[in-house]
Amino acid sequence: MSARAKKGSLLESVLVHVVLLVAVVYALYPVLWVVTLALSPTGGTESRVLPIPRGADDVTLDNFRLVTGAGDPERGWLFARQVVNSLVVSFATAATAVAIATPAAYALARFDFVGKRSGLRGMLLTQMFPGVASAVPLYLILDALHLLDTRTGLVLVYAATAVPFAVFQLRGAFLAIPVDLEEAAMVDGATRTQAFLKVALPAARPAIAVTALFAFMSAWNEFILAATLLGRESAFTLPVVLQSYVGEYSTQWGAFAAGAVLVSVPVMVLFYVAQRQLLSGLTAGGVKG
Amino acid sequence: MTEAIQPTPSRVAKSEGTGASADSSEASLPSTSRAMRCAARGIKKAFGTTPILRGVDLEIPEGTFAVLVGPSGCGKSTLLRLVAGLEQADEGTITLADRDVTDLPPRDRDVAMVFQSYALYPHLTVRDNLAFGLKLRGTPASEIAKRIEEASAMLGLAKLMDRLPKQLSGGQRQRVAMGRAIVRRPTIFLFDEPLSNLDAALRAEVRVEIRRLHDRLGATTLYVTHDQVEAMTLADSLWVLNGGLVEQKGPPLEIYERPRTKFVATFLGSPQMNLLSGRLVKEAGAVFAEGGGVRTRVDDDRFKSELDDDREVTIGIRPHDMFLAKGDAPKIAELKVEIVEALGSEAFAHGWLTSSGPTVVARLDAADARSVKPGSVIPLGVAPSAVHLFDAATDRALA
Numbered sequence: 001m002s003a004r005a006k007k008g009s010l011l012e013s014v015l016v017h018v019v020l021l022v023a024v025v026y027a028l029y030p031v032l033w034v035v036t037l038a039l040s041p042t043g044g045t046e047s048r049v050l051p052i053p054r055g056a057d058d059v060t061l062d063n064f065r066l067v068t069g070a071g072d073p074e075r076g077w078l079f080a081r082q083v084v085n086s087l088v089v090s091f092a093t094a095a096t097a098v099a100i101a102t103p104a105a106y107a108l109a110r111f112d113f114v115g116k117r118s119g120l121r122g123m124l125l126t127q128m129f130p131g132v133a134s135a136v137p138l139y140l141i142l143d144a145l146h147l148l149d150t151r152t153g154l155v156l157v158y159a160a161t162a163v164p165f166a167v168f169q170l171r172g173a174f175l176a177i178p179v180d181l182e183e184a185a186m187v188d189g190a191t192r193t194q195a196f197l198k199v200a201l202p203a204a205r206p207a208i209a210v211t212a213l214f215a216f217m218s219a220w221n222e223f224i225l226a227a228t229l230l231g232r233e234s235a236f237t238l239p240v241v242l243q244s245y246v247g248e249y250s251t252q253w254g255a256f257a258a259g260a261v262l263v264s265v266p267v268m269v270l271f272y273v274a275q276r277q278l279l280s281g282l283t284a285g286g287v288k289g
Numbered sequence: 290m291t292e293a294i295q296p297t298p299s300r301v302a303k304s305e306g307t308g309a310s311a312d313s314s315e316a317s318l319p320s321t322s323r324a325m326r327c328a329a330r331g332i333k334k335a336f337g338t339t340p341i342l343r344g345v346d347l348e349i350p351e352g353t354f355a356v357l358v359g360p361s362g363c364g365k366s367t368l369l370r371l372v373a374g375l376e377q378a379d380e381g382t383i384t385l386a387d388r389d390v391t392d393l394p395p396r397d398r399d400v401a402m403v404f405q406s407y408a409l410y411p412h413l414t415v416r417d418n419l420a421f422g423l424k425l426r427g428t429p430a431s432e433i434a435k436r437i438e439e440a441s442a443m444l445g446l447a448k449l450m451d452r453l454p455k456q457l458s459g460g461q462r463q464r465v466a467m468g469r470a471i472v473r474r475p476t477i478f479l480f481d482e483p484l485s486n487l488d489a490a491l492r493a494e495v496r497v498e499i500r501r502l503h504d505r506l507g508a509t510t511l512y513v514t515h516d517q518v519e520a521m522t523l524a525d526s527l528w529v530l531n532g533g534l535v536e537q538k539g540p541p542l543e544i545y546e547r548p549r550t551k552f553v554a555t556f557l558g559s560p561q562m563n564l565l566s567g568r569l570v571k572e573a574g575a576v577f578a579e580g581g582g583v584r585t586r587v588d589d590d591r592f593k594s595e596l597d598d599d600r601e602v603t604i605g606i607r608p609h610d611m612f613l614a615k616g617d618a619p620k621i622a623e624l625k626v627e628i629v630e631a632l633g634s635e636a637f638a639h640g641w642l643t644s645s646g647p648t649v650v651a652r653l654d655a656a657d658a659r660s661v662k663p664g665s666v667i668p669l670g671v672a673p674s675a676v677h678l679f680d681a682a683t684d685r686a687l688a
Contacts, residue, residue, distance in 0.1 A: 180404045181408050184469075185410070186395040187373055187375070188422030189396045190396060191394075202412040
């Protein structure tokens with residue numbers, strides 16, 4: 001390491017930083033645009049050399065006030081309700097998907113039973129069709145169940161689409177956990193169930209966190225099904241709200257951008273909180289290696 | 290040390306058992322004089338249509354260190370897993386401490402197992418790994434703490450207690466795995482190739498450590514390995530498995546000196562026993578084995594009545610029993626040397642006895658090895674008592 005550091009000259013260090021800088025600019029350029037737009041008083045899409053505010057006059061929070069309905073209690077309540085809709089639907093989707101997929105994935109990873117292979121194939125099959133292809137039948141089903149315009153209905157639909165993917169992901173995670181660990185637990189005095197709950201499940205925790213995050217994000221960002229299945233404004237989730245700023249004849253780019261920034265915040269927070277889980281290889285060291 | 294880890298009386302009794310057994314290979318595993326800690330009868334097990342165990346009996350008296358050894362696929366690990374309860378036998382019964390456990394799940398068998406992979410719980414600290422089994426069994430916290438303290442002192446784990454498995458070296462993980470077994474105070478300790486993942490130096494060290502722990506705890510141990518050095522050095526009672534059957538059982542030295550089949554003869558001992566096809570020849574009241582470039586007198590007292598003239602045999606001679614014939618020592622063969630492997634304290638000469646024969650290995654003293662060069666021809670001698678004879682058709686040793 002120290003030899004490398006000596007050899008790694010100033011030039012190398014500069015080069016690395018230049019490359020990183022270019023990558024960062026490339027990744028953040030569109031984000032910068034959105035942020036600038038959100039803060040722009042005109043909401044204008046006029047051309048700028050750099051997507052940064054031109055001065056103090058060019059920065060305002062009006063767009064955020066518009067979106068959140070600040071100063072207008074009725075609009076404010078509506079927006080709050082829509083935020084809650086999105087949060088509830090996304091958390092419930094993640095929780096439901098993980099709760100169903102975890103035991104299913106474990107069974108598919110550890111046990112042999114009739115219909116295991118065809119079941120796996122069937123689940124793979126469902127992943128081949130885009131969600132929008134099932135929008136109409138889903139609409140009819142939810143209508144029959146009187147679940148249109150409800151969070152419950154949307155959670156059911158989202159969870160149903162999230163479970164197969166979650167099962168695949170978690171099955172891979174369980175397959176990667178050595179059977180030895182659970183056998184050791186059973187020799188140590190655990191029942192089959194205890195071996196799952198006390199050993200396999202904690203060892204799969206990073207994978208479960210990733211799976212839950214994926215399910216959360218896909219529900220949080222989903223637009224087409226939400227737009228189809230939700231008609232009342234008070235039932236809207238945030239992507240549907242955002243879309244309402246894009247009109248047929250005029251588009252409120254400033255409000256749209258402000259909404260986009262607000263929608264991104266929870267996902268960023270989640271990533272920040274979960275990053276340790278996402279990165280840690282928790283199974284490392286349990287068995288040889 | 291506290292009373293919990295004092296040797297039990299059974300351990301003292303053990304030496305009588307093996308001492309008495311030295312005169313006959315079958316009697317070497319006393320089956321009546323002492324309580325059996327572990328017994329398996331008529332065990333058969335197949336995976337799908339592949340038979341793994343084809344009728345195995347196993348008996349481990351209390352306090353005995355029993356080693357199952359054999360090539361991969363011989364069924365030794367499967368037998369261990371059957372004793373642990375991780376597999377179910379198709380036929381046969383297993384008793385542990387006189388209790389029929391054949392149909393019991395692992396947790397009700399009171400066994401502890403050290404896995405080849407160590408199988409430490411990755412999300413738990415060393416302390417919690419050790420406590421895991423005891424907590425599941427509802428052992429009081431004070432007792433758990435006491436047992437962990439003991440095991441930690443025995444294995445030198447004190448400084449590692451709050452670490453996670455991923456923060457430990459291979460050797461440390463191995464110790465934790467043993468500690469996890471020790472705190473349980475089981476009926477029997479099961480080891481599944483526990484040293485395979487360690488480097489050579491550490492392996493030798495831990496090998497001694499395992500035997501020391503066994504003696505100190507007065508434990509009963511069943512240990513699976515494919516490594517013949519581990520098998521020879523650790524075992525009180527060695528079980529050589531081949532093709533799902535027990536090929537030979539007994540004290541390790543006895544098996545080494547009197548292998549009952551060609552398989553056992555070649556499996557134990559390094560380098561392998563030299564095998565040459567040949568026949569018996571009777572001349573002037575003495576019996577000679579001839580073939581593959583060798584002609585040696587065989588010690589006829591040992592073989593009793595089986596030394597028929599012209600009988601086809603396989604002649605087996607261990608490299609360590611061959612020596613450079615000097616002076617008037619009888620020469621049994623001439624070795625055309627291909628390679629000399631000098632190990633410092635001794636050397637092995639590889640070469641041929643005849644132009645068409647198999648490669649043969651002979652042991653040389655370090656001093657002699659200096660003068661032996663590849664391409665040279667050296668005279669070899671052997672003690673008649675060191676010659677093994679196997680029936681050419683059945684591969685069973687002549688007796």
